[in-house]
Amino acid sequence: MIRFILRRFGQSIVVVIGVTIATFILLHLLPGSPIRAILGPRATPLAVHQLTVELGLNKPIPVQYAVWVNNLLHLNLGYSYKLDQPVTALLAERIPKTLFLVGVSLILAIIIAIPLGVLMAVRRTKPDDYVLTGLSFIFYSMPTFWLGLLLIGLFSAILNWFPPEAPQDQFSVFSQLNGMVLPVATLTLVTVALFSRYTRSSVLEQSIQDYVRTARSKGLSNGAVLFHHVLRNALIPVITLIGLSLGGILSGAVVVESVFNYPGMGLLFFQSAVDDDFPVLLGVTVVVALATVAGNLIADLLYAVIDPRIRYV
Amino acid sequence: MSLIAQLPPLSQDVVAEGGEGVQSGATWRMILDVFLENRLATLGLGVIVFMLLFCFVGPLIYHTQQVYNNPNIATQSPSLAHPLGTDQVGYDVLGRLMLGGQSSLEIGFAAAFIAVGIGVMWGSIAGLAGGWVDSVMMRVVDTLLAFPLLFALILLGAIFSTSIPELIIVIGLIAWLVPARLVRGETLTLRLREYVQAVKTMGGGTRRVLFRHIIPNTVGTIVVNATFQVADAIIFVATLSYLGIGVPPPATNWGAELSSGLNYLFDGYWWLIYPPGLAIVITVVAFNFVGDALRDALEVRLQRR
Numbered sequence: 001m002i003r004f005i006l007r008r009f010g011q012s013i014v015v016v017i018g019v020t021i022a023t024f025i026l027l028h029l030l031p032g033s034p035i036r037a038i039l040g041p042r043a044t045p046l047a048v049h050q051l052t053v054e055l056g057l058n059k060p061i062p063v064q065y066a067v068w069v070n071n072l073l074h075l076n077l078g079y080s081y082k083l084d085q086p087v088t089a090l091l092a093e094r095i096p097k098t099l100f101l102v103g104v105s106l107i108l109a110i111i112i113a114i115p116l117g118v119l120m121a122v123r124r125t126k127p128d129d130y131v132l133t134g135l136s137f138i139f140y141s142m143p144t145f146w147l148g149l150l151l152i153g154l155f156s157a158i159l160n161w162f163p164p165e166a167p168q169d170q171f172s173v174f175s176q177l178n179g180m181v182l183p184v185a186t187l188t189l190v191t192v193a194l195f196s197r198y199t200r201s202s203v204l205e206q207s208i209q210d211y212v213r214t215a216r217s218k219g220l221s222n223g224a225v226l227f228h229h230v231l232r233n234a235l236i237p238v239i240t241l242i243g244l245s246l247g248g249i250l251s252g253a254v255v256v257e258s259v260f261n262y263p264g265m266g267l268l269f270f271q272s273a274v275d276d277d278f279p280v281l282l283g284v285t286v287v288v289a290l291a292t293v294a295g296n297l298i299a300d301l302l303y304a305v306i307d308p309r310i311r312y313v
Numbered sequence: 314m315s316l317i318a319q320l321p322p323l324s325q326d327v328v329a330e331g332g333e334g335v336q337s338g339a340t341w342r343m344i345l346d347v348f349l350e351n352r353l354a355t356l357g358l359g360v361i362v363f364m365l366l367f368c369f370v371g372p373l374i375y376h377t378q379q380v381y382n383n384p385n386i387a388t389q390s391p392s393l394a395h396p397l398g399t400d401q402v403g404y405d406v407l408g409r410l411m412l413g414g415q416s417s418l419e420i421g422f423a424a425a426f427i428a429v430g431i432g433v434m435w436g437s438i439a440g441l442a443g444g445w446v447d448s449v450m451m452r453v454v455d456t457l458l459a460f461p462l463l464f465a466l467i468l469l470g471a472i473f474s475t476s477i478p479e480l481i482i483v484i485g486l487i488a489w490l491v492p493a494r495l496v497r498g499e500t501l502t503l504r505l506r507e508y509v510q511a512v513k514t515m516g517g518g519t520r521r522v523l524f525r526h527i528i529p530n531t532v533g534t535i536v537v538n539a540t541f542q543v544a545d546a547i548i549f550v551a552t553l554s555y556l557g558i559g560v561p562p563p564a565t566n567w568g569a570e571l572s573s574g575l576n577y578l579f580d581g582y583w584w585l586i587y588p589p590g591l592a593i594v595i596t597v598v599a600f601n602f603v604g605d606a607l608r609d610a611l612e613v614r615l616q617r618r
């Protein structure tokens with residue numbers, strides 16, 4: 001068991017290293033030079049050369065990579081010239097915001113989707129299930145930005161219940177909580193659609209198993225069978241799904257942050273991609289990749305811990 | 314958000330039995346029957362066919378000017394001359410919808426094709442090879458999977474200029490990871506089947522085993538995954554267009570139409586917003602219905618064995 005954990009952990013580290021290499025290489029393919037961006041289009045060749053040497057951009061790429069990794073391990077992610085701040089400070093400012101958005105949405109989604117999925121499974125051929133399944137299909141198939149803007153249109157423009165823009169600075173998140181309602185609602189709805197469908201099929205899958213038939217024949221009521229047997233087994237793949245979906249939710253957060261102008265990590269990433277801001281892009285990619293790998297790792301480990309049949313997968 | 318497609322089917326023994334190559338006609342018949350029993354799936358298939366006809370045959374019947382815009386008649390509400398009104402530069406919206414659908418569907422199908430093609434080859438070779446080759450190949454897949462899709466798409470979109478072929482390649486290059494994983498899983502189970510060992514005993518080489526036995530028996534999973542890939546690709550293109558990494562005009566796709574239409578959300582020009590949005594949702598929902606039903610049909614076939 002311990003060996004399994006260690007091995008999985010080791011694999012994750014290899015993956016993270018691979019991600020940093022891949023990102024580093026990818027970013028050197030980006031068109032546009034940071035030197036030109038900093039000095040402007042009328043820079044003299046001498047100034048360009050001096051800055052290149054100063055920033056260490058004339059060294060071979062493996063050397064640049066090694067330097068960057070060394071800095072990374074000292075929590076120095078570089079300096080963004082576009083935004084005139086150290087990248088670490090930028091991320092420290094933005095990550096909590098995205099964390100708040102993603103965290104609240106994820107928790108809400110789990111609380112809503114799992115009972116919903118069970119309900120959909122239990123009332124399988126009744127109209128409730130058709131309506132709910134249909135709705136979840138529709139929300140799942142909608143582009144997130146459209147959902148967000150529709151919610152703005154309905155709740156901000158017409159009903160005027162919530163503001164269309166999310167709170168901007170870090171101190172007002174809690175004072176202007178109603179500004180967070182729509183972004184969180186958008187992200188939650190899309191996630192609920194995914195989770196509830198999967199929970200539904202997982203519960204259905206378990207209910208046709210033999211042990212359920214045995215339990216019922218022993219005289220257990222349907223509710224007892226559901227809660228004591230089916231649910232525990234059905235939730236195992238759902239937990240895996242939740243861990244795996246962290247990457248997808250972060251992607252959704254990028255879109256939601258763009259729509260609602262929420263100054264989180266996703267918006268930072270997108271703006272940096274447009275601005276060719278290499279250090280920031282690298283920094284955000286590393287953080288996001290770490291989060292995704294961590295999510296996968298936790299999902300795998302939880303799965304192995306909860307299900308005693310799985311060992312050394 | 315192709316997570317549903319990424320996770321393997323929930324039941325444990327989802328592996329095709331079968332000897333030489335393709336399943337018998339009776340098996341396909343059974344799959345087809347179960348599929349058609351599912352009314353939603355039949356509806357979905359109908360919608361897809363309708364959309365294909367609408368987008369590709371429609372313009373032949375309903376001619377509109379799609380290259381030269383005409384700002385004089387911009388943003389007119391629906392009328393007899395323009396059943397869905399005109400957009401902000403004067404194009405007829407209905408014609409634009411057909412044109413946009415062509416791009417969206419083309420990108421969707423082509424990207425899915427590339428993704429599945431690469432994924433199947435990578436996954437089956439990894440599964441068949443085993444050992445350190447398999448480990449390395451799967452590490453590569455896991456590494457690339459650690460990039461959430463949208464982040465990778467934004468990065469790649471910023472690197473490569475945007476045109477339809479490049480968009481297809483970019484999406485395909487990212488989406489192949491999931492089918493690769495699925496096919497590798499299936500290959501690992503399939504290679505232990507007796508008929509594979511029989512082929513080897515009779516002197517068949519690895520290539521024969523791969524192409525005539527393993528891959529044809531994974532076709533079910535592949536087709537299901539391909540369906541979801543098309544659905545996801547359409548949404549990806551829409552999101553990329555919203556973020557500005559789309560195709561330049563006069564080429565268009567539903568996502569671009571939707572996002573430019575959403576600029577007029579507060580002006581009340583509903584015909585710029587709902588037609589492309591509904592087109593996307595209906596098409597993607599149809600693909601999801603079909604994919605779900607195919608997956609259920611496959612599992613039924615295996616349970617009845």
